[in-house]
Amino acid sequence: MNIAVLLKQVPDTTAKITISDEKVDESSVSKWSMSPYDEYALESGLKLKETSGGNLIAITCGPERTKKMLTDAAAVGADTLVHIPNDGVTDSTHVQKLLAAAVKRFDSHVVLCGKQAADTNGGSTGPGVAELINAACVTLVSEVNFSEGKFTTIRPSNSGIEKVVVDGLSVFAFDKGSTELRRPNVRGIMMAKKKPIESIISSDLGVNLEASNVKMNSQNPPPEKPAGQKFEGAEYVNEVVSKLRNEANVI
Amino acid sequence: MVYEALDFYDVDSLLTEEERMVRDMVRDWVDEEVIPNIEIACRDGVFPDEWRVALGEMGVLGAPLKGYDCPGLSYTAYGVICRELERGDSGLRSFASVQGSLAMYPIWDFGSEEQKNYYLPKMASGEWIGCFGLTEPDYGSNPGDMITKAEDMGDHYLLNGAKMWITNGSIAELAVVWAKLDGVIRGFIVEKNDPGFSAPEMKGKHSLKASVTSELVFQDCKIPKDRMLPGVKGLRGPFSCLNNARFGISWGALGSAQACFDSAKDYAMSRIQFNHPIASYQLVQNKLSWMLREITKGQLLAYHLGQKKDAGTWIPEHISLAKMNNVDIALEIARVARDIHGANGILDEYPIMRHMANLESVKTYEGTHDIHNLIIGRHITGIQAFTREA
Numbered sequence: 001m002n003i004a005v006l007l008k009q010v011p012d013t014t015a016k017i018t019i020s021d022e023k024v025d026e027s028s029v030s031k032w033s034m035s036p037y038d039e040y041a042l043e044s045g046l047k048l049k050e051t052s053g054g055n056l057i058a059i060t061c062g063p064e065r066t067k068k069m070l071t072d073a074a075a076v077g078a079d080t081l082v083h084i085p086n087d088g089v090t091d092s093t094h095v096q097k098l099l100a101a102a103v104k105r106f107d108s109h110v111v112l113c114g115k116q117a118a119d120t121n122g123g124s125t126g127p128g129v130a131e132l133i134n135a136a137c138v139t140l141v142s143e144v145n146f147s148e149g150k151f152t153t154i155r156p157s158n159s160g161i162e163k164v165v166v167d168g169l170s171v172f173a174f175d176k177g178s179t180e181l182r183r184p185n186v187r188g189i190m191m192a193k194k195k196p197i198e199s200i201i202s203s204d205l206g207v208n209l210e211a212s213n214v215k216m217n218s219q220n221p222p223p224e225k226p227a228g229q230k231f232e233g234a235e236y237v238n239e240v241v242s243k244l245r246n247e248a249n250v251i
Numbered sequence: 252m253v254y255e256a257l258d259f260y261d262v263d264s265l266l267t268e269e270e271r272m273v274r275d276m277v278r279d280w281v282d283e284e285v286i287p288n289i290e291i292a293c294r295d296g297v298f299p300d301e302w303r304v305a306l307g308e309m310g311v312l313g314a315p316l317k318g319y320d321c322p323g324l325s326y327t328a329y330g331v332i333c334r335e336l337e338r339g340d341s342g343l344r345s346f347a348s349v350q351g352s353l354a355m356y357p358i359w360d361f362g363s364e365e366q367k368n369y370y371l372p373k374m375a376s377g378e379w380i381g382c383f384g385l386t387e388p389d390y391g392s393n394p395g396d397m398i399t400k401a402e403d404m405g406d407h408y409l410l411n412g413a414k415m416w417i418t419n420g421s422i423a424e425l426a427v428v429w430a431k432l433d434g435v436i437r438g439f440i441v442e443k444n445d446p447g448f449s450a451p452e453m454k455g456k457h458s459l460k461a462s463v464t465s466e467l468v469f470q471d472c473k474i475p476k477d478r479m480l481p482g483v484k485g486l487r488g489p490f491s492c493l494n495n496a497r498f499g500i501s502w503g504a505l506g507s508a509q510a511c512f513d514s515a516k517d518y519a520m521s522r523i524q525f526n527h528p529i530a531s532y533q534l535v536q537n538k539l540s541w542m543l544r545e546i547t548k549g550q551l552l553a554y555h556l557g558q559k560k561d562a563g564t565w566i567p568e569h570i571s572l573a574k575m576n577n578v579d580i581a582l583e584i585a586r587v588a589r590d591i592h593g594a595n596g597i598l599d600e601y602p603i604m605r606h607m608a609n610l611e612s613v614k615t616y617e618g619t620h621d622i623h624n625l626i627i628g629r630h631i632t633g634i635q636a637f638t639r640e641a
């Protein structure tokens with residue numbers, strides 16, 4: 001089975017984000033990491049590979065720095081590393097087209113990705129790629145198993161959890177599960193270093209990135225949180241309860 | 252609070268990609284598994300067994316050794332690993348130093364082919380813990396006068412004597428023990444269940460509390476003939492091991508220093524006295540700036556020494572300088588950090604006091620600060636000043 005895992009490199013969730021000229025200043029990001037939801041997709045992909053055999057293809061679309069993340073994926077077990085430079089990419093539909101083309105080019109039988117990227121939180125990649133390759137799509141997946149030609153996935157539902165069974169080409173968009181993520185080890189790191197990264201540009205994928213009709217106007221930091229309020233003594237009980245109920249909306 | 256490693260001169264950019272990946276692997280593990288559990292381990296005075304397992308799984312034990320299922324990394328990578336481990340705790344780094352440099356290394360360099368094949372794979376995977384018995388109750392800085400002796404009994408050796416201050420002693424499967432055979436220092440591998448061998452734990456440490464320290468007692472301890480290390484005679488044996496461990500310590504101490512700096516900086520920025528953060532006062536800035544200065548110099552020293560170690564152009568005196576300097580500044584940085592934290596500095600909520608107490612051991616073991624001064628002094632003058640006798 002060819003298992004494609006779509007990975008995005010994002011500012012580490014602990015990294016400080018600075019904005020200059022109404023845009024996120026990427027040069028000031030101190031640490032780039034694999035988007036946390038993608039880590040779960042990768043982990044599930046590795047498990048699928050272990051139980052059902054196959055080839056795990058890690059694919060990313062992004063600038064040069066994202067190659068490091070592919071090497072990190074190889075250190076835990078990715079077999080084929082594919083980098084699509086993001087030159088000319090201006091919106092998420094471009095990314096979806098490029099990823100879909102790469103998924104096809106590597107004859108993938110199943111595609112795993114995060115439910116959303118931890119930076120833009122768009123959530124469109126999984127369903128978008130599924131649409132383009134004409135595949136089934138299950139979102140918010142926490143677990144996937146393969147047996148007798150079918151994929152069984154676990155996802156939350158209104159009343160608990162539901163089991164969704166699909167066959168044929170499918171895209172699974174992962175949420176954080178209770179699965180423990182594996183750590184790399186020295187042996188994996190030494191092998192990863194030797195693994196080549198295949199760079200494929202958009203024209204080689206047969207994708208024409210036509211002008212986008214989406215335009216990013218500006219980015220702003222979230223508003224600063226107002227200072228906390230402190231109440232001491234029984235005489236404030238009513239006031240605190242009313243604030244919790246009407247302002248904080250927590251009771 | 253997120254740990255942001257101080258690297259003012261971007262020294263880590265000189266590392267290879269592989270070295271940086273190893274760094275990140277160890278750093279993440281320390282953040283996730285060590286720092287949240289270290290205070291409990293210290294309070295209980297135990298080295299958590301999960302850490303042994305994890306170090307084996309990550310594949311960092313005996314880092315620079317090649318073959319026999321050992322990692323085969325560079326010495327620089329070994330240094331980086333020590334630094335990241337010691338940012339968590341010096342006791343954790345001690346475990347790795349002893350396992351890799353003091354127990355695996357002598358088998359790897361001086362052992363027979365059979366000994367290497369038998370012991371090294373299980374030690375690299377963490378399954379078997381090793382320890383290193385050199386120091387005796389009456390012989391610390393001058394191990395050459397050790398009393399522990401081995402006798403050739405024809406079909407076996409008989410060991411008699413006692414070692415003290417032995418890291419990992421009570422949890423070890425095997426001990427590399429240095430003893431005199433006909434007056435010449437030789438290395439022997441003693442296994443846990445050998446008759447006449449015991450390893451009682453030493454209690455009551457105020458330092459390296461998460462590391463096990465033991466005595467090794469040999470009372471007519473009988474070991475098979477094939478347990479002697481064939482490849483080395485004299486003090487060169489234990490000293491070769493110490494060179495490697497000391498090299499690791501010169502990096503490791505920087506991990507403690509960086510942890511203390513990190514905590515002091517955060518604390519100084521958020522602690523308000525006289526209406527302003529204490530970080531805004533010149534005296535406090537002077538302290539932080541001094542810490543950064545010494546850490547940066549220490550990093551350059553460690554990195555350059557790593558390059559020399561990898562290139563094979565080092566001499567033991569180079570290692571003495573780095574061990575002595577980097578432990579010295581780390582200890583002083585811990586003390587200044589304690590001062591910046593005020594009363595909070597003595598609490599186990601902050602890592603400061605733990606690092607400070609740990610570093611007191613690190614200053615003493617692997618050659619005390621002054622023994623390294625004497626080593627360098629001898630290098631400068633050609634005159635040995637260890638003893639009055641010639």
Ligand SMILES: Cc1cc2nc3c(=O)[nH]c(=O)nc-3n(C[C@H](O)[C@H](O)[C@H](O)COP(=O)(O)OP(=O)(O)OC[C@H]3O[C@@H](n4cnc5c(N)ncnc54)[C@H](O)[C@@H]3O)c2cc1C
Nearest residue numbers: 383384385386391392416417418612615616617619621637
């Ligand atoms: C926590 C811990 C773990 C350890 N683990 C191990 C281990 O795993 N294996 C092992 O073999 N050993 C181990 N040691 C022992 C360590 O290596 C010794 O403590 C060290 O070599 C110093 O010996 P000592 O304590 O006997 O001090 P001493 O040698 O008695 O020194 C006391 C003081 O005298 C000074 N001094 C000594 N000689 C001179 C001189 N000629 N000129 C000037 N000053 C001098 C020293 O610098 C020091 O300040 C450990 C020690 C500790 C604290």
